[in-house]
């Protein structure tokens with residue numbers, strides 16, 4: 147695998163994880179459920195209900211609990227099972243707990259790690275002002291996606307810089323910067339998450355998204 | 369995968385076609401436990417099953433019962449179960465065809481044994497959203513026939529069957545006849561003294577690739593066979609979405625890997641029984657490292 151187990155990786159754009167939704171994500175072959183309550187932060191859990199293994203990304207959100215679709219077990223934000231509908235009078239044992247991973251939103255991107263999370267997501271400066279541009283899912287390894295991304299021509303005046311093993315910054319002058327994070331799904335699939343910041347970020351968003359679409363063709367042809 | 373070497377799985381009879389699926393004189397190629405087989409219909413009630421691919425072809429034993437054609441790769445297989453309801457003259461006997469499900473056979477059996485999902489997956493049909501409780505029931509290992517039974521099961525059902533006119537408290541009796549077959553008896557809306565008998569026989573093609581057959585012996589004078597099949601298939605298709613999205617698809621037998629509650633008593637008994645018979649095929653912990 148290209149991404150070390152302990153490292154934080156971007157796995158979604160913050161605005162794509164809608165309130166009261168649960169979404170499937172694959173990171174390094176590990177299936178995750180990325181969900182948000184009716185309000186509050188994004189959570190990243192193993193995509194497997196502790197009861198009988200149903201994927202929690204199929205679950206539904208009520209308030210700030212995630213319910214598994216199979217038997218309706220409800221899990222609180224801390225992962226603890228709070229209710230078992232088959233036994234309404236029973237207080238669920240503490241041992242029933244969804245397996246969760248560290249999660250943080252920064253630069254308009256949802257970050258997680260399959261490790262212990264001690265280091266935190268990368269520090270690329272202040273968090274204010276970033277907005278998500280788009281995510282791109284490609285049929286290529288993360289390495290191939292990174293190589294094509296580093297070489298890609300984003301247009302006149304754009305400079306591309308590798309910030310960390312899987313993060314690229316594209317600068318279009320003082321008024322526009324874009325971050326692109328590469329997420330390894332498995333050996334043959336990767337996702338790219340892009341966010342932008344600067345005075346021109348909002349007006350250029352559609353144009354940036356279009357350029358990323360061309361990048362996909364480059365990656366998959368390589 | 370290659371053909372399983374698990375002697376426990378090999379010594380079970382499994383379905384390989386439903387009676388009527390193959391025209392007389394025709395043949396169907398399929399697979400059991402990773403072994404390619406050819407099922408030929410040689411006469412009205414006569415079938416011939418042979419292996420092909422790999423080693424030299426051999427002819428396998430065949431029997432036709434409960435609307436299905438059964439075969440086995442084992443030398444000393446467990447006998448097919450006795451289900452006397454299929455011989456009662458006034459029963460509607462139907463097979464419901466077969467449905468492909470990409471998971472291990474045991475996940476299918478457990479889903480069939482499970483009342484706790486009715487309110488969520490079969491809402492307004494087999495369960496009501498506001499009546500989710502599973503009352504306690506008993507399980508037993510019947511050693512004389514080596515079967516697992518769940519008895520005294522009840523559940524409130526808004527529309528229990530094709531023949532049901534309204535909600536009812538349905539009584540269930542479950543019976544696991546082999547690792548790959550399970551059935552239930554449920555009380556009939558029109559006649560409290562009788563039970564509908566509904567079976568699932570599973571053809572494991574590979575460890576996480578199955579075909580499910582649903583023979584039924586039903587007490588229902590009104591509904592057409594097509595209606596009965598329709599009802600049963602629509603229920604099963606709701607289950608299939610769940611079955612194909614359980615992780616892992618292989619069954620874990622370690623009791624700490626998945627955490628059951630009282631409503632899962634039948635699943636707990638089934639897993640214990642599988643563990644005691646030391647079956648390896650389709651079991652998570654028995655995969656070669």
Ligand code: FES
Nearest residue numbers: 195197198214217
């Ligand atoms: S598998 Fe999730 S509640 Fe049963």
Ligand SMILES: [Fe+2]
Nearest residue numbers: 479489490607
């Ligand atoms: Fe079901």
